[in-house]
């Protein structure tokens with residue numbers, strides 16, 4: 241049977257952090273074994289926030305190295321840079337003709353961004369979900385592994401795909417669905433500042449590229465309280481976040497040990513943080529070393545990007561040709 245297609249992407253706006261890794265990239269690595277996978281770097285999307293050319297270029301190279309260092313194998317999955325596949329932006333232009341101002345303005349991420357950057361509410365921000373839909377449907381993706389924050393964008397992609405199919409009376413695009421490898425809900429990696437989510441824009445991220453000293457410093461600074469006063473007390477959010485992180489990176493025995501200390505009001509958060517920092521470091525150190533070595537190998541990175549671009553363009557141009565034929569953009573010569 242033909243393998244189903246998986247696609248996902250991340251904007252190159254900095255280093256990948258533990259949230260990106262456990263929420264998304266780790267799933268990419270697992271999925272590449274069983275699916276026809278496309279993982280890309282959304283450089284055009286990141287232009288909505290006006291990075292400097294130097295930062296954009298460095299960000300693209302960084303994410304490429306990080307994808308590979310995390311275990312995405314360019315022999316198994318197609319890794320590419322969005323701007324290397326111009327068919328995507330061509331499909332985006334066509335899809336824009338059937339994307340309505342009202343629905344785009346109502347998108348939560350647009351409203352949020354418009355609030356965050358009131359001086360830069362550009363058209364690219366408004367049509368962000370259209371470009372994302374083009375990314376997905378240009379490869380006729382069946383599954384899109386992303387975190388919960390991307391749910392609405394994915395819903396919009398389904399809406400645009402369905403609208404196209406209906407308008408032209410042809411089943412050109414399958415409906416792209418969210419996906420997690422283990423069938424569970426996407427995990428949300430919490431921040432260490434006592435708040436909800438670890439994120440670049442939240443400024444609370446521990447990066448995969450973080451050096452051990454800096455990991456220790458960030459973890460030791462995590463928000464805690466003066467400790468439980470009653471046996472088996474419910475954990476307040478900042479404390480629960482520490483435990484959730486430990487659940488993600490540490491051995492079950494380690495987690496149990498600190499759970500027990502907490503429940504018996506004997507916990508010392510300093511000891512727990514030290515352990516958590518070391519467990520994060522043992523996760524990130526090997527990845528960090530690989531990133532450093534890959535960043536020193538421009539030739540290899542260029543080779544991967546070129547091969548990925550070729551494979552992605554082959555798949556993308558097949559779909560774009562079909563779309564053009566369907567809408568009536570046909571050659572006169």
Ligand code: ADP
Pocket residue numbers: 249250251259260261262263264385386387388389390427428429430437438439440441
């Ligand atoms: P950020 O929020 O740091 O800007 P992105 O929006 O670039 O991260 O997210 C890239 C991918 O990583 C998306 O699929 C997103 O859902 C996932 N992701 C980001 N932060 C987390 C988190 N804290 N927990 C789980 N998944 C996350």
Ligand code: TRP
Pocket residue numbers: 247248249250251282285371372375376384386390393
């Ligand atoms: N919007 C996604 C994010 O911010 C990045 C992205 C762009 C994406 N195009 C995509 C994710 C297509 C999945 C599929 O994380």
